[in-house]
Amino acid sequence: MKKFLFVMINLLLAFGAQAKLNIVVTTPDLASIAKAVGGEQVEITTLARPTEDPHFVDAKPSFVVKLNKADALIEGGAELEAGWLPPLLAGARNPKIQSGQPGRIQCNEGVHMLEVPSQLTRAEGDIHPLGNPHYVVDPVNARIIAEHLVVAFAKLEPGAAETFRTNGKLFTDELDAKLTEWSAKLAPFKGAKLVSYHKSWPYFAERFGLELDLFLEPKPGIPPSPAHLAAVIAKMKEQHAKVIIVDPYLNRKTAETVARSTGAVVLDVSQFPGGVKGTEGGYVALVDYLVNSLAKALANKN
């Protein structure tokens, strides 16, 4: 009997050690940071794909099942997912990921949000009341998120707290080292003008001293009109803006047309690891790609 109990306890311990935290993450950028912090202790499921528009993900029923089985949900927290997450949460009937539970992790906590509107009117397009939700692409914000996840994961799995701390430190140390390298690479282009399709890059531009105030969309979420594009073309010529950045889900043809009339180049970028080729490695690989390709494009055009 004693032997049997001993075997059972060992089995249970082994099982306990095997059990990974089952974590669902809304977007691939947050997922890659969660992977870096969680390491072997977590099983990550990502809902949105890196190439699709994160504002308009379909609330597929299979996501309800994923959320139902989750130990935790990681979301942006700034309403980027407002168009598809609420009905999924309603169907998931999972107490662990209800608002206020340790299993509900909102990554914008502690992040300084840009473009928080002083006045809420949709005459300004699809603006977010909590500020621009595309904040993860700033490495300093990624650092804040990683530190937040270390604490949040430790609450969920206190036994692995030390591992999370070590993983988190490795990741933030790498970020710190990389940030110096990235800043140095983009330093020669301080004040360079960029044009983007959607207003999803202010955090990145601000971090690296790039100027980004021309957008192919007249207002967030409003499709470009010929008159607006004509005005953008005129301003690009006047300000010598030579690089247009386009996310994988946006209309590259529109950007190409504008580029042809202005002698600019179109650069494929993504906020999400895996959104463009060569960024599959994770967050650091993504920012590496962004910095290197931007530096190259800006150097060629100057």
Added chain:
Amino acid sequence: MVATFAVGGSTANDIAGGTQLGGHDPNQRGFTVQGAELNLQGGVDPYFRGNANIAYLLGDSGETGVELEEAWLETVALPGNLQIRAGQYLTDFGRINTQHPHSWGFVDAPIVSGRLLGEDGLRNPGVRLSWLAPTPFYSELFFGMQNSQGGTAYSFRDNHDNEAFLGRLNDERGVKAFSDMLFSTRYAASFDLSETQTLLGGLSALFGPNSSGGDTDTQVYGTDVYWKWKSPRAHGGFPFVSWQTEAMFRRYVAGASTSVDLNADSIPDFVPRETISDWGMYTQILWGFRPGWVAGLRGDFVTGQQAAYERLYGADLSRAQRWRFSPNLTWYPSEFSKIRLQYNYDDREAIGVDHSVWLQFEFLLGAHAAHKF
């Protein structure tokens, strides 16, 4: 708040209740206020989530009406993957019945839902239990119990404003027993066929009494399927292709009656107890071919087996076979507004062909509630 309007016309002289069976359909030549619907939702407290849909309507003679379409609360943390919803809610029967007009791909409701579930769709106060089955794919079971009387329980104990329905007048009897409630059940399952394609299907059934006689009841069965493809590089949800099909079958056990003059000889006619069968379906395809633009095509078909009262006293036009084809084109200037142009080719047995054209416009104020799949 979603406000929906339509303007247009038809060659038919019986638009409201004739060619257009839905309560939110365009109902006259010229302008129609299809509805201004207020939606409120959110957490009630740590235990419940609530939802309310209140529709403001403007009748064809200018009178304002208010409809409490839905007002329910739902548990958020019941064990065992269970969830209870209580209040006034749209019955989980098929796909179109639980959708508000704002989410429809067409200007009007499918004919089969107007004919078998009524102009308002099926909704009543009651309680619903649903269970998310522990399968690797999405699979959910619903059981509902609701009141079976009133205009929103059309094929059940609705008195049909004291007008003849299926050859009989319906009395307004009260609830006598547990079996006088309306019971509904549904099973839905979904599979991701690939990274870009999702399939959702369901089987539904309704059981409840009707008031055409002493011991009379109705059963409605339905099956629905929805398939959607969305580009891996979708922007604003475009491009996409979706296909939705629903079929419904009603078995209506009607009592013997001498209440209605069916052959217009001023003498009420005798009709025997009988079982009346109707069925119908619609199939629709939507193609979001570029951001903001959707082209749609829908086919409707309904028919009924000749009933004894029809054999005796002539065909009931409200059960006659009917086809309808509806191509349309929708433009969404943003996700908060839309403009839709639709043509209906309508072929009704014994009445003939009618053509209708409707231009619909809609705008949304306040938060845009997220859409279910």
